[in-house]
Amino acid sequence: MKNDTICAIATGATNAGISIIRISGDEAFTIADRIFAAKKPGKKLSERKTHTLTYGNIVRNNEVIDEVLVSVMRGPNSYTAENTVEINCHGGYIVTKKVLECCLEAGARLAEPGEFTKRAFLNGRIDLSQAEAVIDLIHASNDDAIRNSVAQLSGKLRDKIVSLREKILRDTAYIEAALDDPEHIDLTGFSDDLEIHVNDELKEIGTLISGFENGKMIQNGIRTVILGKPNAGKSTLLNALTGTKRAIVTDIPGTTRDILEEIIVLDGITLNIVDTAGIHNTEDVVEKIGVEKAVDEIDNADLCLFVADASRELDDDDRNIIELLKGKNAIVLLNKSDLTAVLTAEELKAACGREVISISARDEKGIDVFVSEIKKLFGFGTVEKKEEIFISKLRHKELLQNAFDSLKEVLKSIELGMSEDFFSIDLMNAYTSLGGIIGEEIEDDLADKIFKEFCMGK
DSSP states (O other): OTTSOEEEEOSOSSOEEEEEEEEESTTHHHHHHHHEEESSOOSOGGGSOTTEEEEEEEEETTEEEEEEEEEEEOTTSSSSSSOEEEEEEEEOHHHHHHHHHHHHHTTOEEOOTTHHHHHHHHTTSSOHHHHHHHHHHHHOOSHHHHHHHHHHHTTHHHHHHHHHHHHHHHHHHHHHHHHHOTTTOOOTTHHHHHHHHHHHHHHHHHHHHHTHHHHHHHHHOEEEEEEOSTTSSHHHHHHHHHTSOOSOOOSSTTOOOSOEEEEEEETTEEEEEEEOOOOSOOOOHHHHHHHHHHHHHHHHOSEEEEEEETTSOOOHHHHHHHHHTTTSOEEEEEEOTTSOOSSOHHHHHHHHSSOEEEOBTTTTBSHHHHHHHHHHHHTTTHHHHHOOOOOOOHHHHHHHHHHHHHHHHHHHHHHTTOOHHHHHHHHHHHHHHHHHHHTSSOOHHHHHHHHTTSOTTO
16 A cells, blocks of 8 residues: 555665664654654654654663664655655664564564655656666666766656657647637648757657667676687686686687676776687587587677787688677777787788777786777766766667657658648657656556566665
8 A cells, every 4th residue: 555654674684884774654753653762751753853863772572672873754855755764773684674573563564675766756756767767876887877877866867858748748739729729729830840849859869769778888788798719818808807817718729618707897887798719610519519609699799809819820710700790899909919929900900990909918908998999989988078868778768769750750741741630649649658758657567567676675
């Protein structure tokens, strides 16, 4: 029930200095009063001013469970826009669990995953795009992901969507009013103005859609596949990037026979690194399977790192990899720059038609250069500089695409000289699709699905 008073542990389920148990709902203060005894007798929590801290104990059956600080926040000036109490207790797992049990025994219900944020949405404190930004902020693994999530949480995406909907609704309302009262409202020449408006709206929506791939990689990381022939130094590069001996490195070609995966953050960029078996012609059954897996990984990659060996001549295995990389985001690394060069950067550039970065994975030289290249390739660092919003949710992209397609239909209707009621239908379809992003047009089961992705105390 929406009016139930709920509670949950809002911090990690592990031993820590402090844990927080959050209580939210109409009975939050009453429930807290049943289990809290202030060190200085005086007003009950339900009588205290909003946004104040009170020092005391959590008590059950006259036994002190823990020494705590309790925050009181009166709705609507709280996270959920409801009366909220937060109990700051010692962070041991057992003591935190006991304080939570006291809250439940006093009348609260255990919150469902994401229920606090869901209540904030249902109570109108945040829209759905801001609610989704909360979980993105929790899971953010780099600076750009944090900036993008904070921008969406502050309402920048919502503001764009609300502005677009207002423009669409203004034109729709004018058409409907003219159709209802043709004697007083003239539609002559309106289609010319509408065409200008729709083109402007398409440009705005198109910009948001085009940023999806970058937004997804900023939030989730860049799936990066390391490719090269056997013994080119792929595993040494992986170890250099992770700072650990994650992969076995030997002078024996074909040591890596399966896929190795690792998530790392380099200079604010999250890379989901995949190290693959050396790509070459082989009769070894196990090695052949590894090579096939490596080739398959290319199709799933956001970025390919082609590692060539400066100490060996370019051969058919290298050329085969170069062919596989056509049309892909790729950075070419000429490894073993610490050894006498047999293959030069100029020769490799001529063969693959791409810029070449010389590195020594063993000595960890040149790594910073190709990390800078990744940042340029994927636009990292632009969130702060351009104050640009990148959408990262597939749900948002699909709704934006639906709105884009509907507005394109409006242009077609204008071009064909169709009656204004056709304009109105497609304009409202675009309006509805955009509303789904901020939760104005959303079914309950979809909202439930979104909030179930949250952790219990959020």
